[in-house]
Amino acid sequence: MRFNRRFRRVDRGATGTGAGRKLAAAAVVLAAMAGPVQAETLTAVMHSGLRMLDPIVSTAHITRDHGYMVYDVLVAGDGEGVVRPQMADWSISDDKLVYTFTLRDGLRFHDGAPVTAADVVASLKRWGARDGAAAFLMAATAGIAAEGDDKVVWTLTTPFPLLLEVLAKPSSVPAFIMPARVAATPADQTITDYVGSGPFVFSSADFQPGVKVVYNRFDGYKPRSEPASGLAGGKVVNVDRVEWVTMPDNQTAISALMGGEVDLIENVQIDLLDILKSSPDVTVETRDPLGYQVFARMNFKHPPFNDVRLRRAALAALGQEQVMATLIGNPDYYKLCGAIFGCGTPLGSEAGSESLKAGGDPARARQMLTEAGYDGTPVVIMQATDLGTVGTAPVVIAAALREAGFKVDLQAMDWQTLVSRRASQKPPAEGGWNIFTSFISGIESNTPLINPILPSTGDTGWFGWANDPELEALRAAYLKADGLEAQKAVAHRIQEHVLDQVIFVPLGNYPFVQARSNRLTDMLPTAVPVFWNLTLAD
Template identity: 55%
Template sequence: MPGMAAGRARQAAKPCDFRRPSAGDSAGAPPAQSGKVTALSEINEQTRKTNRETSMKTLRSNTHWLAAGLMAGTTALSPAFAQEDEVTITAVMHSGLRVLDPVITTAHITRNHGYMIYDVLTAVDADFTPQPQMADWEISEDGLVYTFTLRDGLMFHDGAPVTGADVVASLTRWGDRDSGGQLIFDVTESLEAPDDSTIVWTLSEPFPPLMDVISKQSAVPPFIMPARVAETPPSETITEYVGSGPFVFNEGEYEPGVSVTYEKFDDYVPRDGEVSWMAGPKEVKVDRVVWTTMPDNLTAINALVAGEIDYIEQLSIDLLPILESSPDVAVEMRDPLGYVTIGRPNHLHPPFDNKLIRQAAMDALSQENMLATMQGNPEYYNVCGAIFGCATPLGDETGSEPVTGGADIEAAQAKLEEAGYDGTPIVLMAPTDVVSLMNQPVVAAQALREAGFEVDMQSMDWQSVVQRRAQQNTIEDGGWNMFFTNWMVPEVSDPLINVMVNGRGDDAWFGWPDDPEIEEMRAAFVKATTPEEQKAIAVDIQAHVMDNVNYIMMGEYLIPQARRTTIENMIPSPVPVFWNMEKTSE
């Protein structure tokens, strides 16, 4: 079956081939370039210098904050958790949490929150193979009927059992929002629960990758909620946060964007099997997990060294030397497949409703400049034009020369002139609080200005970007033209999972391209019967995205995490999860 073939192909995915500098090549620095690109390189170096200077100022300004925390111990961060017999893990995630509905957004912090309190029917393991989680399944010989059977012991946090009706409502809401889910529901005849433990999904035609799509770990996993919650219209945000997952959301201690607390769900029954990525038993071995927000990465690093916190999800490469001398801290790559960073234009409003102007923006940008500013050290980034990832079976770099070959300011200027660009300002949203997102808008703004764009770079925190990017308002009414974001490579590895190649207009991902041609190619991908056919279609999609500029691929990178050595048995997975891990005494 094509879905199985696709699964086998994906097993061949390997870690990104990131460049490693040799002793004699100036630490892998790119060769000097001339003209305006050189000017950008100088700006990039100045940006890194400014970041370092700002970090040192922050270190001095936060001395009193850290000292106060050290005097109070870990209770400085969580005064309500002072019971000596409780085991609490305190983590600094990449962003504060404000959006609590994991179906309404693709924000990673909200997805991470979803995995804490909800569960899923099935989940992929490290080989990208779907495994049972809440349910086992059978597929009819003709590929039209999928029957799921819920395992025993499933219970929501309010004490109610999980039933088939809850699953049907949850999948239906998810299918309206998720890119792959939309394709499945295009061919769905019925989705029903004949009894409390059975779900029957009947299709009008085979959809071989169905199990791959519902088992994915992102961007919008099909989390199971009580039916009364899942019946919330997909265009509205849920207001009740009851799941059946391994942790309970403590709504009373939730401070939006500042702190969120999760408590062990004592009635959770882990499934059997082996732990692998999101599959296998979810055994919680601590009492509480607290996600707290800190002013910046340097403050978090010093708090980690001091023992005030236990874990940092993302580290600034420039600040890694601070941790080198700390024997109590482990720095590591949780996910060797890495991330991609991308720029997303808004296809609804001028000037990016014009294809030629989108192409001009892509011509103006350079992956090398962008990645060098983001990461600094070439060991941690890879120039890559493949929208499905350079190390994946579907990866191909057709048409990516405008971004992988360096900025072409003259070409960008010529396209702007041809398009009759009238100086309409570009509203570029610029998050200031996420290590892996704060540099891209700065580099892009300078490059776009050199090409002749007027740029209005508006600074805000990431959660404000998350909320604002979901609005289709005109620029005059608070809308936007472009933002940058990052994805794990597994999230973009095929046309069904990669939400940025969805061309369904208002039903597409933020930016809303109305692109019937790419939708035809995605539908053909579903029906492909061999990996070779799938690859050929993926290459066509790659070429189309590069020409139409549905989004701008800006390369791949790795980002390390850090933990106290007292934190053990953390699952190596693209998604940071807190089950299975243990916290030992100092």
């Protein structure tokens, strides 16, 4: 028998007769007199366990998701991507050099203290020292200052048309607002005080790193009056408690969902979906239309891919269909897409990806290798065997490159080893690498400003260390572009350049498919999983 998880459970052992039944009856009466002693609880299996609690230091998606539970932001994008007021509204000077943010009434931190402009200034400065997109904004900033308790004045040295978009970006490092005492923590150190002003309070006492996280509703949170849309609008919390539990085995999580022990699985393994679809009590759905893009990244520092001709030969050998069919299997759950900013997005263009979408051209790749004088230098491909999302793609890539004439060394390791090793700039023979694969979400890759793979400043750029002044000049031009049409023109030039120089290889798109109990309704269709506005029925 399954008791309602929202209240304390009666002892499931046998009560026997006589005195045993009387004790059980007394327990029920006392529980009824005391009222519910355990809050209405929603239990979710997230895509990974939570260990890092500082959403400014870490770019991990699970840490970002934690941040949205505990903290709030000045502005946020609605369901159409339009920036809306959240903690503050704003005004802009005629010369577009001064932005004044005014905090709305009723903002309080979890410890009861009011949110002030000083808290906002400290938080923005710490965020600005960590986030890649914010670095561009801070370079154009003359100062950020508090004016009284409720106004923040942001002064620029030159107009920055995307200021609000950068502040509102939902990933990887959102501009979360913390108490000034917390934001005073150096940007290269993690915080130890987790007081926020968001709709939930993090329960330190219940935290089991990597295993379980508990959030309680913050009764002092004052939602906005507008309806919720995207990450903007009123964050109305209808449950008392949210628990994130870790279940690494997807089959175990599915059994728990079908048995009523959990309410939500954030990311379901595609080949297990048929099990869930047979249950009348479970809904399977895709929450984020942009989903994720699988990509391959080459190392620009060492042979053979320090030669653009050999990068182009590798690109010619690869096909998206082979990768996605092996990785996902079911064509209903993947899309062939060569747009580095995402298909169907305002900046999306597929220029230069024709051979990828056509399945590759091994004969042309072999010819290109011959013309480039390839000398047989081995290609070291790192394969993460414990992460299904990227574990099979390297195998497909290795086969395609071998067919084209490359000598390939496929090296298996766990994901954490790969993450550590990809930071090594040593030659592949000394512990370095030539290719690795990973994935990136649509909401953090759909503009040249926030896409983390694009920075091409050599040793200070992203893993692989492309050194491409022309690409950097194009990204700078995007920042100055005023209006969507001007931004599109620059973005399409970046698309062509990235595929021509093979900055990275887009290998196809797939969604995060979630499964939820039919008791759980009204979830917002957001790329970031949020737990406000939803309802958990009896």
